Every structure is written in C-alpha cells, then in structure tokens.
Amino acid sequence: RFSNPKMFGGEGATEEESYDAMDDWYDRALAAGFGFKSEEEKQEYIKSIGDPMKHPLFAQTTEDLEGHPLTEAFRVLREEDKTLVELAEMYKEEGNQWIKKSTKKDYEAAFDRYSHALTYLDKADKAREDGTECTSDSTADLKMIRSQILSNRALSSLNLTNYGRCYKDCDRAIYLWPGNLKAHLRKCKALYMLKKYPDCIAACKAGLELDATNKDLLNYAKQCDTEYTQKRLAKREADLKILSTLTAQWSSVWNYARNQNVTLGYPQYGAPEPKELRDIWTHLDMGDAATGTSATLRWPVLLQYPQYGTYDVLSGAGRDDMLVEHLGMAFPEKEDCGPEDRIEWDVDDEYHVSNLAVYVQLHSTKAVTSENEWLEACMEQRILLQGGNVDLLGLLKATKTAPTASTASTTVEAESTNTTVSSLDNIPETTFEKLKSRAELREKKYWETLMDTVTGKTITTTGPGLHSSSARFLEVHLGCTIGTIAKAHSPSHVLPRGVLTLLIYPKDNRLHKLFVEQNKGKIVALMP
Structure with missing residues (x-):
C-alpha cells in the first residue's frame, strides 16, 4: 500500500473506506489479467530489478543513483539530441548548482559533474581533430570553456580541503586561459593553505597583473610575505644555534x-x-x-x-x-x-x-x-x-x-635582527652539485x-x-x-x-x- 488510499475512496471517504476501495481496485485489476500470473513470474521480476532498496526511487545520494540501468536510461534520454559542447555546458551548470550548497556530499557531487563536463570536452576536442565536429560546436572556444570548468572544479576541491588537487586544476586552467582571474585567486588560496609561501607570492603577483586592486590577492600576498619572513627568520635562528653547538664540538x-x-x-x-x-x-x-x-x-x-x-x-x-x-x-x-x-x-x-x-x-x-x-x-x-x-x-x-x-x-x-625576506634571499649559496664536484x-x-x-x-x-x-x-x-x-x-x-x-x-x-x-x-x- 505505497499508493495514497484516498485516491480510491473519493472525497469524504474514511480511511477504512479508502483502503477497501483500493483493495477492490486491485482485485478488479488482477481479474482483468493485470499483474503477475504466478509466484514464479513475480520472483523472476524481483530478481531482474535486484535489491528493491537500491532502486533509483529510494536513492538518498547521487552515488546511489550511479550504475543502475534506469539511471543510465534516464541519462541517455537527457543527453539525447545534444552536442558534445552542450553536454559539457549542461554538466558544468549542474556542478554550479551543487557547489552553491554547503555539505561535503554537495561538493563531491559538484566535482563529479565538472569531471563529466571535462570528459565531454575531451570528446569534443577529438571530434574537432577528426573533422567530425557538429557545426554548432565549431565556433566554441574549447580552451576557455575547459579553463572555466577546471577553475570551478578547483573550487570544489578547495571546499573539500584537497588543496593539492585544487592548485593543480588551477595551473591547468591558467595555462589554457591566462586571463582566468578566478583560477589565479583559487590557486593562491590553495598554496597559502599548503604553506607554500614562495609559490603563493608568485601566484599572487601573476594574479595582480590582471587586477592590481584585487583585495583578496593583495591580502594573500601580504599574509604570505609576513608569515614567510617569520618562518625564515625562525629557521635561520634555530639553524645558527645548532651550528654554534656543532662548531663548538x-x-x-x-x-x-x-x-x-x-x-x-x-x-x-x-x-x-x-x-x-x-x-x-x-x-x-x-x-x-x-x-x-x-x-x-x-x-x-x-x-x-x-x-x-x-x-x-x-x-x-x-x-x-x-x-x-x-x-x-x-x-x-x-x-x-x-x-x-x-x-x-x-x-x-x-x-x-x-x-x-x-x-x-x-x-x-x-x-x-x-x-x-x-x-x-x-x-x-x-x-x-x-x-x-x-x-x-x-x-x-x-x-x-x-x-x-x-x-x-x-x-x-x-x-636575528633581519626582518625582511629580501635580506635573507641575498645570501650567496653554492649548489649541492657544485659543492659535491669541488669535494x-x-x-x-x-x-x-x-x-x-x-x-x-x-x-x-x-x-x-x-x-x-x-x-x-x-x-x-x-x-x-x-x-x-x-x-x-x-x-x-x-x-x-x-x-x-x-x-x-x-x-x-x-x-x-x-x-x-x-x-x-x-x-x-x-x-x-
């Protein structure tokens, strides 16, 4: 009785009357030849659909939908009559909708949609190389679209605190489209979270060439410079103390x-x-x-x-x-x-x-x-x-x-009196290879x-x-x-x-x- 009994009892019917009416309807449907003809036929059908609780109707997450024949059938229907670039844009937009939400599952779903979009762009690239591209796709700037999708996928990785994956996607996005300011900004944030201060400072500098007044980039550049200087000074002081001990020995x-x-x-x-x-x-x-x-x-x-x-x-x-x-x-x-x-x-x-x-x-x-x-x-x-x-x-x-x-x-x-990165960076250093060759x-x-x-x-x-x-x-x-x-x-x-x-x-x-x-x-x- 998964259906609504009141659909059968009519307006004003009690719950008992509604259930009786629904049972009557089932009896008449079976008498008319609908339904399973035997218990064997019923079991065969159940076996064919697998675990009923894994049916798409009972899906709780996007992962529950994956791999089921019905899901794939609906996907084919959705993708029907669309070009490869249109499919990439469709999955990109789905990813954008998921990433506006705020849970880990939402960000993972967004990452998945952006990855689907990139798969279709790969197919579009191959079709363009092979000369089998649709006419409507021929004017699309595939590099820019790919850069945007990579930058968005980087944001989903950033929200998932996967900073390494984030800045790698940003690097690819910037390579394809150097003017992608969002990719520059997200790369800076990922590098800052990884405490890769020199790389972050360089990334901020590249982004500021596109927008010299961007507050986020300016803030990251300032924070990196301050923290990097403190880190270098602390390490240098600790090293010198160790050196003092070693030279004494x-x-x-x-x-x-x-x-x-x-x-x-x-x-x-x-x-x-x-x-x-x-x-x-x-x-x-x-x-x-x-x-x-x-x-x-x-x-x-x-x-x-x-x-x-x-x-x-x-x-x-x-x-x-x-x-x-x-x-x-x-x-x-x-x-x-x-x-x-x-x-x-x-x-x-x-x-x-x-x-x-x-x-x-x-x-x-x-x-x-x-x-x-x-x-x-x-x-x-x-x-x-x-x-x-x-x-x-x-x-x-x-x-x-x-x-x-x-x-x-x-x-x-x-x-320890030095207070700037530049004064530390001016120390002349011989490379490991040169020192080894000298020895x-x-x-x-x-x-x-x-x-x-x-x-x-x-x-x-x-x-x-x-x-x-x-x-x-x-x-x-x-x-x-x-x-x-x-x-x-x-x-x-x-x-x-x-x-x-x-x-x-x-x-x-x-x-x-x-x-x-x-x-x-x-x-x-x-x-x-």
Whole structure:
C-alpha cells in the first residue's frame, strides 16, 4: 500500500473506506489479467530489478543513483539530441548548482559533474581533430570553456580541503586561459593553505597583473610575505644555534687532536660514511677536550671487513682502551662461543679475536691544516652525505668563512635582527652539485699527487719505526691502545673526519694472503 488510499475512496471517504476501495481496485485489476500470473513470474521480476532498496526511487545520494540501468536510461534520454559542447555546458551548470550548497556530499557531487563536463570536452576536442565536429560546436572556444570548468572544479576541491588537487586544476586552467582571474585567486588560496609561501607570492603577483586592486590577492600576498619572513627568520635562528653547538664540538675535537698529535682529514667521498657515524661527535662526551688534557674524548672507530663488505661501528672508544678489549667482546674465542653466539655473516667461522689481523691505511685522505679547514670539512660532510636539516652551506657563505665556536653565537644575534625576506634571499649559496664536484675534484687531485709521489719521489713521514718511504699500511698489534693507533705515524696516518678506520681480516685466509701479497713491502708493524 505505497499508493495514497484516498485516491480510491473519493472525497469524504474514511480511511477504512479508502483502503477497501483500493483493495477492490486491485482485485478488479488482477481479474482483468493485470499483474503477475504466478509466484514464479513475480520472483523472476524481483530478481531482474535486484535489491528493491537500491532502486533509483529510494536513492538518498547521487552515488546511489550511479550504475543502475534506469539511471543510465534516464541519462541517455537527457543527453539525447545534444552536442558534445552542450553536454559539457549542461554538466558544468549542474556542478554550479551543487557547489552553491554547503555539505561535503554537495561538493563531491559538484566535482563529479565538472569531471563529466571535462570528459565531454575531451570528446569534443577529438571530434574537432577528426573533422567530425557538429557545426554548432565549431565556433566554441574549447580552451576557455575547459579553463572555466577546471577553475570551478578547483573550487570544489578547495571546499573539500584537497588543496593539492585544487592548485593543480588551477595551473591547468591558467595555462589554457591566462586571463582566468578566478583560477589565479583559487590557486593562491590553495598554496597559502599548503604553506607554500614562495609559490603563493608568485601566484599572487601573476594574479595582480590582471587586477592590481584585487583585495583578496593583495591580502594573500601580504599574509604570505609576513608569515614567510617569520618562518625564515625562525629557521635561520634555530639553524645558527645548532651550528654554534656543532662548531663548538668540532673545535674541541680539533684542539684535542692537535694536542695529541692526531692528524685529522677530509671525508673519503668515494666511500660514504655509515649512517651510524652521522653527527658522531654530538653523541660523545667532549668534557674539557678543548684543553687537550682530558682523556674523556672517545674516538669513533669504524671496523671494516673487506671479505664480506660489511662493517661495525664503535661509537666511542676510550684513548687508553686496548684494541683487544673491543675486539674480544665483538669476536670471542671459538671455545667460548655457543652456536647462538656465531656471527651470521661469518660463514666460515673465522672471526675470533686471536685469529684477526688488523690494518690501518696510511695516506687515506687529504689532511686538514687548520681549524677552519677542519670545520669546513665537517660542514661538507653534513651537507653532502648526512642530509642534516641545518642550512650550513648558506650560513657558511653568509659569514664568508667557516665560523669558529667563538663567532657562531654572535652570528645568531646579528642574523636575528633581519626582518625582511629580501635580506635573507641575498645570501650567496653554492649548489649541492657544485659543492659535491669541488669535494670530488679535491680528492682526485690528492690521489693523483700521492701516486706521483709514491712512484717518483719520497713520501715525507715522521712516525717512529717507519722504515719504508712507500709504506701504505700499518699492521696493528692488538695490544695497542686506541690513542696509540690514532696518532701513530702522523701525518701519514690521517683520520677521515676524525674517524679511526681499521681493516680486519682473518689471519692467513685466502683474501688476507692476497692483501699481504699485493702490498708486499708496503706494510709496517705498529707495536704497543
């Protein structure tokens, strides 16, 4: 009884009389041959229409209408006798009606209608290319129509807070029709909400070329300039504070190394540092290392295993620690190991402390000759390999030279007085690629010079017990202390960015024998 019973009872009939009249009408219709002839026929019909509650008559949203045969049939009727451009305009107007409402569903429906409109414009473009275009469509400015629809669809995305999709549609709309002021305005708002201040300022500038008095564009430009300046100043001040901390630590390392006769060097860019060594000095207790009298400074040690192409990192080994102490913990003797203690990558079970040969490479990288060079090397390493969040390169160029620990803190105060974007943007910066090329060229020249020296002249060395001018490696006795190894044969022994690097082989295995053979006459023993 979905129908209105009063349609059957007539004027003045009671509700009961109306229902009786409706039942009588149904009886007479069935007697006349209308309706289902059998229960089977009724079930077949129900099966053919699917779930009755999904029928378009019961649709609650536009999504409920989609995909039903009746919906598609009505759509065909609506689109009948219309050209492709007319269909695009029809769906554009439907989208305009939906977007005037204020719910998420309305904005989604508007986006859907604008997308339908663009589909028909795509077909119109193809028809124009193929020469099958309707005469009435031939005068239409398809670029302008598409630009308007894209701009409107961008508004629906803006209302749905999908700012990325919004400004992409605006970009397409502006490309098709640079004079589309609405697209410029909506792009500015989307970029502002995404906090892409430089892009927003540029977008505002482009829009103001069309309408120099547009209040919305002027407001966005002003807000972006203010917020962008504050953001840059806050970041610069934070960066300078971090830089002050870093340079203080790097300077402490330099002073300590100089007092301990340890030679520091540039990073080895051909072999990037493991991630465990990133900002390693910030993790160590510097103590009063700047005086050169403290034993609290702990050296980071990189243990390399060439046979398996892997490594370990000792985050900080004490100056007076014996090498055997650390290796003994990492590689216990075979008789002290159970199956669960076996190192996974040591397939031949060869790495045990008494069976290890340890080497240090000499002339491994170019030595730094001043504190400024050392600070610059540390900065380069952070920029090129470590991906630090501090704009060290910009700060370095702004101060013209590597700031020392004593000058970094005063730079914070001076930098924080800047109040305009333009003053910050004038800082000269070298690109990442240029900095990388400079580092690679320096290392290349160093190795070319070293090879010329080895093959033609005498290498100048100062370490005690270095008998061969062409020595390239030290064989380290496990009883040596970390401090002894770090300063051995300085300046021939250079610590890349202050990291003590040790090469470790199992004694007398195939790879170790090959190493010894290739470096015959170039290996010198380092004893405790």
